Amino acid sequence: MSLFKSIATFGGLTLVSRVTGFVRDMVLAYFMGASALADAFVVAFKLPNLFRSLFAEGALTSAFVPLFSQKLVSEGKKRSIFFAAQAMMMLAVIVGLLVVLFELFMPYIVAVLAPGFHNDAGKIELATELCRITFPFLLLISIVSFQGGILNSFEKFAAPAAAPIILNLTMILSAFVFVPFMPTAAHGFALGITIAGVLEMLWLHIFLRRAGVTLHPYIHLIKIMHNPEIKTLFKRIAPGVVGAGIYQINMAVDTILVSLAGAGAISWLYYANRLQQLPLGVVGAAISVALLPILSKYLKAGDIDNARTTQDKAVEYGLLLSLPAAVLLIILAEPIVTFLFRHGRFSAVDATQTAHAVVAYSVGLPCYVMTKALMPNFFARGDTITPVKYSFWVFVTNLIFNILLMRFFGHVGIALATTIAAFVSLGQYIAGLQKRGYWRFKKPLLIKMLKITTASLIMGIGAGNVLKVAQHCFPDYLSDIFYTFCILAATGIFALAIFLIMAKILHIIDFGDIVNTMRKKYGK
Numbered sequence: 001m002s003l004f005k006s007i008a009t010f011g012g013l014t015l016v017s018r019v020t021g022f023v024r025d026m027v028l029a030y031f032m033g034a035s036a037l038a039d040a041f042v043v044a045f046k047l048p049n050l051f052r053s054l055f056a057e058g059a060l061t062s063a064f065v066p067l068f069s070q071k072l073v074s075e076g077k078k079r080s081i082f083f084a085a086q087a088m089m090m091l092a093v094i095v096g097l098l099v100v101l102f103e104l105f106m107p108y109i110v111a112v113l114a115p116g117f118h119n120d121a122g123k124i125e126l127a128t129e130l131c132r133i134t135f136p137f138l139l140l141i142s143i144v145s146f147q148g149g150i151l152n153s154f155e156k157f158a159a160p161a162a163a164p165i166i167l168n169l170t171m172i173l174s175a176f177v178f179v180p181f182m183p184t185a186a187h188g189f190a191l192g193i194t195i196a197g198v199l200e201m202l203w204l205h206i207f208l209r210r211a212g213v214t215l216h217p218y219i220h221l222i223k224i225m226h227n228p229e230i231k232t233l234f235k236r237i238a239p240g241v242v243g244a245g246i247y248q249i250n251m252a253v254d255t256i257l258v259s260l261a262g263a264g265a266i267s268w269l270y271y272a273n274r275l276q277q278l279p280l281g282v283v284g285a286a287i288s289v290a291l292l293p294i295l296s297k298y299l300k301a302g303d304i305d306n307a308r309t310t311q312d313k314a315v316e317y318g319l320l321l322s323l324p325a326a327v328l329l330i331i332l333a334e335p336i337v338t339f340l341f342r343h344g345r346f347s348a349v350d351a352t353q354t355a356h357a358v359v360a361y362s363v364g365l366p367c368y369v370m371t372k373a374l375m376p377n378f379f380a381r382g383d384t385i386t387p388v389k390y391s392f393w394v395f396v397t398n399l400i401f402n403i404l405l406m407r408f409f410g411h412v413g414i415a416l417a418t419t420i421a422a423f424v425s426l427g428q429y430i431a432g433l434q435k436r437g438y439w440r441f442k443k444p445l446l447i448k449m450l451k452i453t454t455a456s457l458i459m460g461i462g463a464g465n466v467l468k469v470a471q472h473c474f475p476d477y478l479s480d481i482f483y484t485f486c487i488l489a490a491t492g493i494f495a496l497a498i499f500l501i502m503a504k505i506l507h508i509i510d511f512g513d514i515v516n517t518m519r520k521k522y523g524k
Helices: 003-032 036-050 059-075 077-104 106-113 115-119 123-134 137-153 158-177 185-210 221-226 228-259 265-300 304-331 333-341 348-362 365-374 385-409 411-436 443-473 481-505 511-522
Strands: none
Touching: 003 036, 003 158, 003 185, 003 265, 003 333, 036 106, 036 115, 036 123, 036 137, 036 185, 036 228, 036 265, 059 077, 059 137, 059 228, 059 265, 077 106, 077 137, 077 221, 077 228, 106 115, 106 123, 106 228, 115 123, 115 228, 123 185, 137 158, 137 185, 158 185, 221 228, 228 265, 228 385, 228 411, 265 304, 265 333, 265 348, 265 411, 304 333, 304 348, 304 365, 304 443, 304 481, 333 348, 333 481, 348 411, 365 411, 385 411, 443 481
């Protein structure tokens, strides 16, 4: 499968996941708003995800997928699956022990993670209850991510990309199935999270069986630990765990600091981050997931030219899809937030505060996406140490600017610090790849990037003017959801038209190739 098709498959289903995720967040906002209850729930939702990349998408998957992909080429399917079964058993044991420990010490963990909750009576106790319900999700989703890594190695991207849709739909259904019978709405949604983990695991198990992959439990832990291949895997995981740990500490610091910014601040930052995650998840994650096994196979075969060409395409696609999205998020932040979340207990003040954070996050969005496009170049070569070094400096940058900017801008300062850290991260990856001779910017790619930037800025100017006209004609449009939707739709369609026209004029996109590809795909 080509890089474009892989990205399209994963990205298309991730887009569906993000859309259902927005419906989920609209339901959460309706039932809980940006209240103390919502803050406690967000902490409970974040806690298992703080450790998720430590044992799933980040450290283990980044180390496992290249090894498994190369093993498929050199040793065949049977031995590769046996290796995967051993690795998965070690993952389950390690994460399972962590879950048990956290369940026992949850009150102390919540007190450290959200010290600002001490100012509200009962908030620590509520958050502790919710975290104990959601934390088993960590074990379940770690297994799910591992299953997805195996399927991605077989270049089967659809089922893993669709798995998060199950989480969103389960949480939406929780509003009707669990919430009416629980002490609070947050308890019902928390239960839905853990049940969704079970359903996702069963979902990917079905597709693994269809791919001829059966992961039999291998309980001989001593033999697993003495297996030289497992030792190699965990040697590569170790720096990844440190790197992911630095990132998760970064996220934990954000949560700690924003908990001190007053009631509602955690929720404002959560909803703003969710908006940023749409293009980041659809584009950035799709490119990263699709690129890693493809680069690994090219490098294993010694095909350096194709590896570099594929990397160029990944960077180009990343900027092409993320920069216009970032521009529109900056211009349309408040009407988007109003339309999606200003229902039920989510007030106009909540919408405004969330929109400010959206703007701050969006400035760094293209940097995030391009970093995700460059990161697999290290992992595909088995280099998991260099990203750790980069993560450390990103952490230091984020911490310094968090402290400096939060004092003046509150929760928005935390979002700005994250954006500054994103620029530092991208700079490190570009310099690091060039220094090692793995990849460098070439003139054709730089010209293409300049054209994409030009088209995006022209689109932004046009969209901004349309919004100004709408605000002049309908000054109170934000108080009416129908008018807000109409203005968003009109501005979005106009912006898309401008960008496509500029893309044609500047030869950014070859529409003829797209038409030919579609004809071949559908036999027309």
